[in-house]
Amino acid sequence: MSELVKLHYDVDGNDxxxxxxxxxxxxxxxxxLGFPQDIIRRIAIAVYEGEINMxxxxxxxxxxVSVGLDExxxxxxxxxxxxxDVEKAMQKGWSTASEEVRSAGFGAGMGLPNMxxxxxxxxxxxxxxxxxxxxxxxxxx
Amino acid sequence: MKIQEIVxxxxxxxxxxxxxxxxxxxxxFGSDMMSEVLAYVQDQGVLLTGLVNEQIVRTAxxxxxxxxxxxxxxxxTDNMKEMxxxxxxVLLTTELTMYETSGILYTNGxxxxxxxxx
Ligand SMILES: Nc1ncnc2c1ncn2[C@@H]1O[C@H](COP(=O)(O)OP(=O)(O)OP(=O)(O)O)[C@@H](O)[C@H]1O
Ligand SMILES: [Mg+2]
Numbered sequence: 115m116s117e118l119v120k121l122h123y124d125v126d127g128n129d130x131x132x133x134x135x136x137x138x139x140x141x142x143x144x145x146x147l148g149f150p151q152d153i154i155r156r157i158a159i160a161v162y163e164g165e166i167n168m169x170x171x172x173x174x175x176x177x178x179v180s181v182g183l184d185e186x187x188x189x190x191x192x193x194x195x196x197x198x199d200v201e202k203a204m205q206k207g208w209s210t211a212s213e214e215v216r217s218a219g220f221g222a223g224m225g226l227p228n229m230x231x232x233x234x235x236x237x238x239x240x241x242x243x244x245x246x247x248x249x250x251x252x253x254x255x
Numbered sequence: 256m257k258i259q260e261i262v263x264x265x266x267x268x269x270x271x272x273x274x275x276x277x278x279x280x281x282x283x284f285g286s287d288m289m290s291e292v293l294a295y296v297q298d299q300g301v302l303l304t305g306l307v308n309e310q311i312v313r314t315a316x317x318x319x320x321x322x323x324x325x326x327x328x329x330x331x332t333d334n335m336k337e338m339x340x341x342x343x344x345v346l347l348t349t350e351l352t353m354y355e356t357s358g359i360l361y362t363n364g365x366x367x368x369x370x371x372x373x
Contacts, residue, residue, distance in 0.1 A: 130308075131308065131309045133310070134309070134310065134313035134317075137317060138316065138342075158317040158318075159317050159318065162313065166310075218306075218308055219289035219290065219304075219310055219311070219314075220289060220310070222288050222294070224290045224291065224294035225293075225294075227294070228294040231294075
């Protein structure tokens with residue numbers, strides 16, 4: 115894949131108020147690059163859900179985006195607790211979020227299914243005690 | 256309807272985006288769960304919420320919404336107001352409850368936002 119632009123962001127796991135800053139920057143970059151609104155919206159939602167997950171379930175992580183001519187690749191990686199049962203985690207409504215997270219407006223168990231819905235490909239690599247890496251692709255051609 | 260009409264109907268205070276009250280909006284969605292907003296709402300429009308944190312502004316921004324209405328007299332922080340300005344969002348506050356706000360806007364022709372259950 116020929117790459118036009120590569121973006122890299124660190125996501126702070128200790129700052130809930132700042133969660134979403136990386137997604138916001140990615141959204142602005144994609145707008146500057148001239149991508150259609152609906153593509154940008156899908157990516158913004160998927161990356162934002164993933165970024166929030168890295169803050170509320172892991173200890174922060176990194177977000178990498180590579181913009182190609184025919185697809186946008188997103189990798190979200192963390193060194194958090196990992197996901198013991200991915201199939202369960204992918205179910206709508208399944209969540210281990212704390213009461214604190216719920217009172218902050220998250221923890222409905224909708225994030226991972228929503229990331230899948232908004233992207234064309236999604237793959238989760240995870241190992242308990244090691245971390246989680248999520249790869250997503252959105253076709254733009 | 257124009258956002259200005261919403262301001263009048265709700266007797267709302269404009270916290271950010273005072274220059275954008277001429278924008279037209281056609282639908283709204285109300286929730287305190289940003290997870291649900293992100294998962295269900297399909298179109299742009301207005302977000303009604305009783306939640307107060309930075310994430311209501313980010314959620315609305317990610318979804319290209321036009322306007323946030325904070326109900327039940329909730330007040331935004333300065334940081335939230337700034338973020339709303341940066342993202343071209345109108346941020347309104349009203350003393351009315353979520354139910355009252357929804358009822359008034361619904362009966363005045365603001366449609367429910369298109370939604371799908373993922
Ligand atoms: N990066 C991660 N590290 C560890 N566990 C995770 C991670 N992402 C998700 N999970 C686990 O998968 C579950 C489901 O995630 P999902 O994003 O679908 O829902 P949620 O984050 O709990 O709630 P919502 O996304 O609706 O706010 C989480 O509750 C958590 O147990
Ligand atoms: Mg989530």
